[in-house]
Amino acid sequence: MTQPTEELSIIGKSLIKPDAFSKVSGQTKFADDLALPRMIYGRLLRSPHPHARILHVDTARAKAHPGVLAVLSGDDLPIKFGILPVSQDEEALAGEKVRYVGDPIAAVAATDEWVADEALDLIDVQFQPLPALMSIEEAINSEGEPIHAKGNVHKTVALEFGDTDEAMRAAAHVREDTVFFEGNTHLPMEQHAALAQVAADGKLTLWTSSQTPHYVHRALGKVLEMPMSRIRVIATPNGGGFGGKSDIFSHELVAAKLALVTGRPVKITLTREEVFYAHRGRHPVLMKVKTGFLKDGRITAMQFQSFLDGGGYGSYGVASTYYTGALQATTYAIPRYRFEGVRLFTNKPPCGPKRGHGTPQPRFALETHLDKVAEELGIDPVELRRRNLPKADSRTVNWLRITSIGLGECINKVVEGSGFLTRRTSMPKGRGLGFAVSSYLSGAGTAIYWNEMPHSEVQLKLDRNGGVSLLCGAIDIGQGSDHILAAIVAEVLGVSLQDIQLTTADxxxxxxxxxxxxxxxxxxxxxAAKAAAEKVRDRLFAVAAKALQCDADDLIARDHRIARRGRPADGMDFAQAVQLAEAQGGGVTGTGSYTPPKLAGPYKGSGVGPSPAYSYSAAVVEVDCDRKTGEVRVPEVWIAHDIGRSINPMLVVGQVEGSVYMALGEALMEEQAFRLGLHKFPSLLEYKSPTALETPIMHTYLVETIDREGPFGAKEAGQGPLLPVIPAVANAIYNALGVRIDEVPITPEKVLKAMHDKTKRVGPKSVPAFEFPPLIKADVPDEWKGK
Amino acid sequence: MLRLPRLRYLRPRSVAEASEMAASNPGSMFIAGGTDLVPNLKRRQFDVSTLISLNALPNGTAVVGDAKRGLEIRAGATLDELAPHPALDGPYRALAQACGLVSTPQVRVMGTLGGNLLVDPRCNYYNQTYSWRKAVGFCMKKDGQICLVARSSPRCWAVSSSDSAPVAVALNAQVTLHGVEGTRTIPAASLYKDDGIDYTTKRRDEVITAMHLPAVSGRMTSAYWKLRRRPSFDFPILGVAIAITWDEGVVRHARGALGAVGSHPVDITPYLAPLTGARPGEDLIVGVAEAADKPSRPLDNTDLSHYWRKRMTKVYIERALREACGLPPLEGRLSAQVKAGAS
Amino acid sequence: MSIPERVAVRLRVNGEEAALMVPPYKTLLEVLREDMGLTGTKHGCELGECSTCGVLVDGKPYLSCLSMPLDLEGREILTVEGMSADGRSHPLQIAFAELGAAQCGYCTPAMLLTAKALLDTDPHPSRDAIMEALAGVLCRCTGYLKIFEAVELAASRDGITAR
Incomplete structure (x- = not known):
């Protein structure tokens, strides 16, 4: 039962989030802020080679160093792990081989970090260096020892939905583009940290700045060979995550092992440089997109190829590979679709999920591609999108179920707000406007390991004074998840945010x-929170209805009262109802859970892409280009986001603005660059991220579609709004200068090069020769048959 | 957390005492603001067992004098004191601009003019942690034998990355150095050597105590343009400092220097000679800028490519010249450049 | 001469004198966090490249990761823990909370203190002045906009009291 909007007292309001004052006062304890009596410090020895066999590790000198309490190497933690069950290819400390500069080899625990650092220098490792493979092409073409025993090809995907070749032949216009998206990293301001403690009874507790404490819990159990019941993982508030803290990291496992070995609390805090090695960031992806169109601009078919540079290990890479081909059809009605993807191992820090996981790269390819097509067809780029919008309550050709879709309205908002259609053709010299759209998941429809259990659960315990204790495994990484949980429960129970006591991620x-x-x-x-709250509310309503001699359906919970609808005097205080319920039936508790509907299509590989609902975004970006230097400034951005419903509009706008910011960084400057096998600049100074001075004027429009399956109709906001901004920048630069930079980041040197090149373009010319496996020909949903 | 090496911290109360301490402690370095030195030490770019703090020396007035008599600027003056200083708002404006464009507000609060003049030449093979440099095989500037930028080079090509150094050269400034052997005052240009390691003529025990800007007869204008990726934080990857003296609208003499395109501030004064006797218009400025980029020889050891930086040299010389000649700015994104300079 | 293990340092932090024995090579950041328990001061690089460790010294924004405690004897050091007075939050803290200017909260202490230094000298700053003042603190969450707005909101209210 969803209340009508006018009855909502907390949902939809820009209230102060529960953790706000703790954060502005400096009271929030991040992982490195924790210290325990007798705590010692751990440090990791990392590989200086991008690719090498480890011949021998001698820790004797380090062990003998005064102040050193333990030294570990690969033999001490031999069990392999990985975030995905299909990619158990990592070791906490490399035993036989290192696969990137920064791959951990050994670890020390010492009384302080000075001693620990000295001890690292006393560990003698003999390597047999192997040729480093630093690019997609090198990984494909290498004839030397592969990075992993099974070869440099980590994952291939080849799917086809309907006969795309036939549909291409029937098209009036076909265009093909090749683009490249360089890798970049999350760069959370907080460096990862973990603190491990072993109690006298042998129970292990790990505090860690993790987005995924449950998966860390599982990995600890596996690698340490301990029952999970003997391990407690507490995720500390993340000082920024963006996907970078959603894997299992060596330092977490090593801190735990060092605590077990020494009996002392052990803290490991990564340095900024080490955070660059931990990475799991945006994959570099080389892409080829080919689309057929009717004369009126409607799409007939699309063929998409992606080549992912995965780095040294699997991480989330199998999912990332699928994601580069998954969401093309959620924004456009594509009748026939082929996707081929391959992820290669290279000798770089492993790539994984960063905000938009696997979809910003294809979105960049797709939206710049459509901009070019629009020009060729003589249709304006907005109209081209409008002609291809999918419908609400439909299935895409690759079986993704769309519930609500506010993309059309998002487009209207930004086009009108920016004056795109009229201004675009009359911009001053060096200025331009660009447009693009996107969509994103509101949660992956399947868990990382296969199981039938809920993805989320919330427990509530009500106390006699009307307080509500809320327990949930979710971890706030700055996005405001604590607020979302508290707001939903407070809304359903008719209490205030301050009445909710949160315990999370433990x-x-x-x-x-x-x-x-x-x-x-x-x-x-x-x-899950809503379900839990409704359960306890129903129990309160039952006892209250009896006491008030009315029908439970006639009651509402609001303003700390449970009363008859429209007759607030006719009721009782919330606390009174709790007391009544407790007197009649014992402690008032409730559990709610959420299991996403089974949405996967009838083909192998259908598990990545489905989501119970998709968010939509549209953006217009204005650029100001220096024609002498190629520098690009973004003075203004218009962005609209279909949020379903805003639980807290202020927090949603915060997510949108943060996404725009991060997208501009990726579009214009952020990149993982390597030289001589090393990360070229693993520092906050030389890895360029935008400063306060580069902040554009942002116009944010929230579009509400009240999704039927979202809590109160809500969908996601944290990732989707990043997606359209990057291609919109590239399209705006074309509008300003007439050059196509088909490669992210768009640096001044690329812009200038394109301006002076006769092709007026910078970007890849082709994709490498690679034999994809035979296409899995999937059936198309009924609604696409015969189209 | 990155930590400093274990070291002693001495706090002399006079310049003489500071020099004595340096002379008697071979493994020592001076520290003032610490914004360049401390990060470098945390990355173990120096072997130091003693830091001699200049922060307990007596504090004088930051700037004394005026354009008619010349200025004396205390080397310990902080960059945020100098950027908005009224004495630097006229002929010596380029120095205020340079100070205001250094890194971040925080660094400008802490960093001193003396420290900025002596920024350790930078290189992205060198300004890295100990473990990174160890992995890459170390370079000759610290712990290694060869130059990783130019492997066959007998010398180090670390880049002079000071914003104030090219300005000091363009303004024909002098610096006073105090050491155990006495005090000397030398032209700013001769403070520097064209070598990434042995980059200064300052002796180990010498402290820069002051910078002197010469008296101006008649009118002088100056300008500093800084190229960097972001309008904050970043070191220059090119700096252009120009100073022009005028006789009733005609250039009497033009001086200039480039920063961050070599291991020392590169004097381009000879290339500016065509301006002398002229009332520079757009065409003359473009022509001079075209030629004056000749001594700019950036290498692949800073942010962005050296090809592009070379190409930008003439663009930035032109822009700095236009400003110094009072011509309106051309298009350009660097509102931050103008803003910070105006502060 | 050998390197002393610890030296005596007297620091005045948040209005209180503290007499400490610390290694002379520990930066202010390390002393605040590890020897004084003031973990409200964060760190993102320890190299002066992010200003996450920002504190105020005599009212000016300093990088605690590059500051040497022995040089700061006799100076007034303010950390985020000292921003509230008499149990009341500073107007900037309230405005940051109200406008969602703290997302993950990690750069927040430095942002707040840097903004305080600005408002203490320029009580009604322009947007440009705010951007210039905050240009040294990196934030990865907010896109900075809500931070600017929160500074403006705080400036628009009475009762900004210098501490």
């Missing part, structure tokens, strides 16, 4: 939540 105390990734928390934990 595997001993809180029920499951899979983690703060894939934009899933509002939707999934939010639904």
């Amino acid at each position: 595997t001993d105390l809180t029920p499951i939540d899979l983690g703060s990734y894939s934009s899933r928390v509002t939707f999934m934990a939010g639904n």
Whole structure:
């Protein structure tokens, strides 16, 4: 039962989030802020080679160093792990081989970090260096020792929905583009940290700045060979995540092992440089997109190829590979679709999920491609999108179920707000406007490991004074998940935010939540919170109805009262109702859970892409280009986001603005660059991220579509709004200068090069020769048959 | 957390005492604001067992004098004191601009003019942690044998990355150095050597105590343009400093220097000679800028490519010249450049 | 001469004198966090490249990761813990909370203190002045906009009291 909007007292309001004052006062304890009596410090020895066999590790000198309490190497933690069950290819400390500069080899625990650092220098490692493979092409063409035993090809995907070749032949216009998106990293301001403690009874507790404490819990159990019941993982508030803290990291496992070995609390805090090695960031992806169109601009078919540079290990890479081909059809009605993808191992820090996981790259390819097509067809780029919009309550050709879709309205908002259609053709010299759209998941429809259990659970315990204790495994990474949980429960129970006491992300105390990734928390934990709250509310309503001698359906919970609808005097205080319920039936508790509907299509590989609902975004970006230097400034951005419903509009706008910011960084400057096998500049100074001075004027429009399955109709906001901004920048630069930069980041040197090149373009010319496996020919949903 | 090496911290109360301490402690370095030195030490770019703080020396007035008599600027003056200083708002404006364009507000609060003049030449093979440099095989500037930028080079090509150094050269400034052997005052240009390691003529025990800007007869204008990726934080990857003296609208003499395109501030004064005797218009400025980029020889050891930086040299010389000649700015994104300079 | 293990340092932090024995090579950041328990001061690089460790010294924004405690004897050091007075939050803290200017909260202490330094000298700053003042603190969450707005909101209210 969803209340009508006018009855909502907390949902939809820009209230102060529960953790706000703790954060502005400096009271919030991040992982590195924790210290325990007798705590010692751990440090990791990392590989200086991008690719080498480890011949021998001698830790004797380090062990003998005064102040050193333990030294570990690969033999001490031999069990392999990985975030995905299909990619168990990592070791906490490399035993036989290192696969990137920064791959951990050994670890020390010492009385302080000075001693620990000295000890690292006393560990003698003999390597047999192997040729480093630093690009997609090198990984494909290498004839030397592969990075992993099974070869440099980590994953291939080849799917076809309907006969795309036939549909291409029938098209009036076909265009093909090849583009490249360089890798970049999350760069959370907080460096990862973990603190491990072993109690006298042998129970291990790990505090860690993790987005996914449940998966860390599982990995600890596996690698340490301990029952999970003897391990407690507490995720500390993340000082920024963006996907970068959603894997299992060596330092987490090593801190735990060092605590077990020494009996002392052990803290490991990564340096900024090490955070660059931990990475799991945006994959570099080379892409080829080919689309057929009718004369009127409607799409007949699309063929998409992606080549992912995965780095040294699997990480989330199998999912990332699928994601580069998954969401093309959620924004456009594509009748026939082929996707081929391959992820290669290279000798770089492993790539994984960063805000938009696997979809910003294809979105850049697709939206710049459509901009070019629009020009060729003589249709304006907005109209081209409008002609291809999918419908609400439909299936895409690759079986993704769309519920609500506010993309059309998003387009209207930004086009009108920016004056795109009229201004675009009359911009002053060096100025331009660009447009693009996108969509994203509201949570992955399947868990990382296969199981039938809920993805999120919330427990509530009501006390006699009307306080509500809320327990959930979700971790706040700055996105405001604590607020979402509290707001939903407070709304349903008719109490205020301050009445909710949150306990989150503690595997001993809180029920499951899979983690703060894939934009899933509002939707999934939010639904679980709503279900839990409705359960306890129904119990309160039952006792109250009896006492008030009315029908339970006639009651509402609001303003700390449970009363008859429209007759607030005719009721009782919330606390009174709790007392009544407790007197009649014992402690008032309730559990709610959320399991996403089974949405996967009838083909292998259909598990990545489905989501219970998709968010939509549209953006117009204005650029100001210096024609002498190629520098690009973004003075203004218009962005609209279909949020379903805003649980808290202020927090949603915060997510949108943060996404725009991060997108502009990726579009214009951020990149993982390598030289001589090393990360070229693993520092906050030389890895360029935008400063306060580069902040554009942002116009944010929230579009509400009240999704039927979202909690109160809500969808995601944390990732989707990043997606359209990057291609919109590229399209705006074309509008300003007439050059196409088909490669991200768009640096001044590329812009200038394109301006002076006769092709007026910078970007890849082709994709490497690679034999994809035979296409899996999937059936198309009924609604696409015969089209 | 990155930590400093274990070291002693000395706090002399006079310049003489500071020099004595430096002379008697071979493994020592001076520290003032620390904004360049401390990060470098945390990355173990120096072997130091003693830091000699200049922060307990007596504090004088930051700037004394005026354009008619010349200025004396205390080397310990902070960059945020100098950027908005009224004495630097006229002929010496380029120095205020340079100070205001250094890194971040925080760094400008802490960093001193003396420290900025002596920024350790930078290189992205060198300004890296100990473990990174160890992995890459170390370079000759610290712990290694070869130059990783130019492997066959007998010398180090670290880049002079000071904003104030090219300005000091263009303004024909002098600096006073105090050491155990006495005090000397030398032209700013001769403070520097064209070598990434042995980059200064300042002796180990010498402290820069002051910078002197010469008296101006008649009218002088100056300008500093800084190229960098972001309008904050970043070191220059090119700096252009120009100073022009005028006789009733005609250039009497033009001086200039480039920063961040070599291991020392590169004097381009000879290339500016065509301006002398002229009332520079757009065409003359473009022509001079075209030729004056000749000594700019950036290498692949800073942000962005050296091809592009070379290409930008003439663009930025032109822009700095236009400003110094009072011509309106051309298009350009660097509102931050103008804003910070105007502060 | 050998390197002393610890030296005596007297620091005045948040209005209180503290007499400490610390290694002379520990930066202010390390002393605040590890020897004084003031973990409200964060760190993102320890190299002066992000200003996450920002504090105020005599009212000016300093990088605690590059500051040497022995040089700061006799100076007034303010950390985020000292921003509230008499149990009341500083107007900037309230405005940051109200407008969602703290997302993950990690750069927040430095942002707040840097903004305080600005408002203490320029009580009604322009947007440009705010952007210039905050240009040294990196934030990855907010896109900065809500931070600017929160500074403006705080400036628009009475009762900004210098501490």
